[in-house]
Amino acid sequence: MTVLKHKNKGLALLVVLLVLIAPMVIFTPSSDLLSPVTDTTGLFFTLLTDSAGSKGFLITLAVLCAFMLHLKLPADQLLTKLFQLGVILVIGFASKTGLKHMTESPRPYTELIAQQLIIPEPAHFYRLDDKQREQVIDRISDNVSEWRTRHWQGEKDYSFPSGHTIFVAICIAFFGGLFLQHKRYVLTAGLLIWALGVAYSRLWLGMHRPIDLIGSVLFIFVVYALLPSFSVVGTKLLEKLPERVRHSL
Structure with missing residues (x-):
């Protein structure tokens, strides 16, 4: 119970994120993946999604760690x-890969490709090799904005869960909980708005369904709730550091 008490603000923020995702999905019109996209809109959603993806998550982590300092x-x-953050990131990213292969859920854009009669069914996409998948996406690129297809080319794996949403959920639980604990309300609110923006960008791009987002947040809720406090680890690490470094901290 003591361990959960120290995490209650982070866990509460994950619940808030779930509650906010639901109306976003219900009241926001579903994206027409064939609709034209302006460069401003495309760039906006690309920057949002990249901030939680392989291209930008390290920058996001660096910024949030700077606020934590x-x-x-x-x-x-x-x-x-920091040790706790490292552990939950490793668990989150490693589990994401395993869960994708377990569920084998096709990405939403593969449904569009099947509707356009380029492949017989979404599952067929995953029976192709990487080069063939690339060619299939190329065949629909005349009808779909490059702002979307460039992301399809970069992520040709399965849909569930959303790795981007796993990352933002980790940030909400870990950094959001810390910010809220120290009464940094503006930072906490900004973090929630960013997380919602990333989640919506995944729907807009045709990379995920609402269940992928919700499942990802629930998964991190369970992982974070069960994660040990590692309170002794910090003391032991501090003892191993040179005296000069200890004083600088």
């Missing part, structure tokens, strides 16, 4: 938090 946590607590 401004909280002036004790050195042992800071090291504990």
Whole structure:
């Protein structure tokens, strides 16, 4: 119970994220993947989705860690938090790959490709090799904006769960919980808005369905709730550091 007490703000924020995703899905019109896209809109959603993807998640982490340093946590607590962050990131990213292969859920854009009679059914897309998948996406590129197909070419794996949403859920639970604990309400609100934006960008691009987003947040909720506090780890790491480094922390 003590471990959960220290995580209650992060877990509460994950619940808030779930509650906000539901009306976003219900009241926002579903994206027509064949509709034209302006460069402004395409760039906006690309930057949003890339901030939680392989191209930009390290930058996002660096920015959030910089904000965390401004909280002036004790050195042992800071090291504990960083270790905890590393563990949950490894679990999240490793589990994402395993879950995708277990569920084998086709991405929404493969349904559009099947509707255009380029492939017989969405599952057929995954029986092709990588070069053939690339060619299939190329065949529909005359009808779909490059702002979308460039992401399709970059992510030709399965849909469930959403790796981008797993990352934003980790950020909400870990950094959001810390910011809320230290009464940084503007930072917390900004983090939630960013997380919702990333989640919607995945729908807009045709990369995921609502269930992928919801499942990802629920998965991180369970992982974060069960994650040990690692309180002793921070103290032991601090003891191993040179005295000069310890004083700088």
